[in-house]
Amino acid sequence: MTALLAGSAVRTCLGDGAGTFAALLRGECGARPLPLADAAALNVSAAYHMPDGEPATPFRAARLLAGCVAEAARRAGLDPARQRVAVVAGTGLGELPAVEDRALNGTAVAADDLHFGGAVRAALPGVAEVTTLSGACSAGGHALALAQDLVELGEADAAVAAAADTMTRSMLAMIGKVAPVPARRVRPFDRDRGGVLLGEGAAAFVVVPEGWRGPVSARLAGTGLSCDARHETAPDPHGIRRSMRDAFERSGREPADVGVVVAHGTGTALNDPAECLALHEEVAGPGGGPLVTAVKGAVGHTSGAAALINLDVGVRVLAHGAAPPVVGLRRVLEEGEGLRFVRGEPARCAPGLVQLNAFGFGGVNAVTLLEAV
Numbered sequence: 001m002t003a004l005l006a007g008s009a010v011r012t013c014l015g016d017g018a019g020t021f022a023a024l025l026r027g028e029c030g031a032r033p034l035p036l037a038d039a040a041a042l043n044v045s046a047a048y049h050m051p052d053g054e055p056a057t058p059f060r061a062a063r064l065l066a067g068c069v070a071e072a073a074r075r076a077g078l079d080p081a082r083q084r085v086a087v088v089a090g091t092g093l094g095e096l097p098a099v100e101d102r103a104l105n106g107t108a109v110a111a112d113d114l115h116f117g118g119a120v121r122a123a124l125p126g127v128a129e130v131t132t133l134s135g136a137c138s139a140g141g142h143a144l145a146l147a148q149d150l151v152e153l154g155e156a157d158a159a160v161a162a163a164a165d166t167m168t169r170s171m172l173a174m175i176g177k178v179a180p181v182p183a184r185r186v187r188p189f190d191r192d193r194g195g196v197l198l199g200e201g202a203a204a205f206v207v208v209p210e211g212w213r214g215p216v217s218a219r220l221a222g223t224g225l226s227c228d229a230r231h232e233t234a235p236d237p238h239g240i241r242r243s244m245r246d247a248f249e250r251s252g253r254e255p256a257d258v259g260v261v262v263a264h265g266t267g268t269a270l271n272d273p274a275e276c277l278a279l280h281e282e283v284a285g286p287g288g289g290p291l292v293t294a295v296k297g298a299v300g301h302t303s304g305a306a307a308l309i310n311l312d313v314g315v316r317v318l319a320h321g322a323a324p325p326v327v328g329l330r331r332v333l334e335e336g337e338g339l340r341f342v343r344g345e346p347a348r349c350a351p352g353l354v355q356l357n358a359f360g361f362g363g364v365n366a367v368t369l370l371e372a373v
Contacts, residue, residue: 007075007123024324043176048199050299057099064202066123068315076206080126090139092303139304141366145223164202165303175184188265201299203308222251228363243365259351265294307358
């Protein structure tokens with residue numbers, strides 16, 4: 001079975017969905033100096049933060065997510081007073097900035113404030129159900145899969161898959177601790193990659209059933225999931241491959257149908273080789289297979305929002321017939337040789353199927369397949 005995508009809304013360091021895609025096509029990098037007084041102590045000098053607020057601000061993720069949910073619902077013409085509308089919200093770090101802030105002041109955060117239910121209900125009155133899940137960098141993909149299930153099983157007339165994450169000082173400190181030299185940008189699939197830089201992002205997509213009366217942007221063929229739990233942080237190529245196979249089996253599509261892959265592309269020593277291996281073994285054909293792009297070089301590591309930001313890029317690839325270049329990619333790593341990375345400038349394309357990868361800590365993986373309506 002399949003579902004359709006109606007209204008959507010996206011926010012990254014490069015702007016809304018249209019602005020972000022335009023910047024991707026131009027090969028722009030959204031990294032800028034980190035505006036925190038303790039940046040030097042954190043050993044992090046740059047980040048992909050939004051220009052309209054201070055990073056690590058408490059409850060900022062909920063505000064960004066709620067704004068995207070309200071905008072996506074408006075664009076889709078949802079009316080929760082007449083329709084059963086469910087919201088599934090994914091995140092990696094949630095409201096950790098609030099916990100950090102209160103901890104410094106010796107106070108606690110109410111449990112109800114740690115999920116997005118209140119913010120979503122205020123932005124979309126009458127919504128039937130709000131579920132917050134945490135799934136690291138694939139949280140948005142898991143939210144999307146659950147939203148599709150709710151619609152296909154008739155449990156909701158429409159479901160909103162949403163996700164958001166902002167920066168936290170503890171995560172900034174972690175990447176500063178493991179980096180001998182502070183990174184200045186993310187360089188996916190590059191031999192000279194320098195590691196992780198955090199980004200901020202939020203997104204929401206309205207998932208509706210076939211036959212929806214209203215504008216739609218693409219068909220959601222299906223999402224494959226896996227959770228291998230092999231290691232706390234290191235990716236497992238076999239688990240990644242399982243999520244890819246699951247996507248093809250659920251959707252009834254074939255790897256040969258894929259014209260473009262929007263890769264996870266973290267620019268790290270373990271993920272990039274593992275993802276390349278999985279793409280070689282599951283998707284790439286004798287001619288090198290589909291075009292491969294990735295967005296973290298432009299927008300950073302947006303954690304739980306990453307899968308839905310990739311989804312928005314995939315929708316726009318289908319609409320514009322162009323795949324953006326991998327920002328920051330100059331010398332392809334050895335494991336990626338033979339893959340058709342988009343480099344330097346956009347690649348014209350007419351993909352029958354777009355594959356969207358999202359892989360999280362602990363082997364929590366989501367692979368979505370998308371096609372034109």
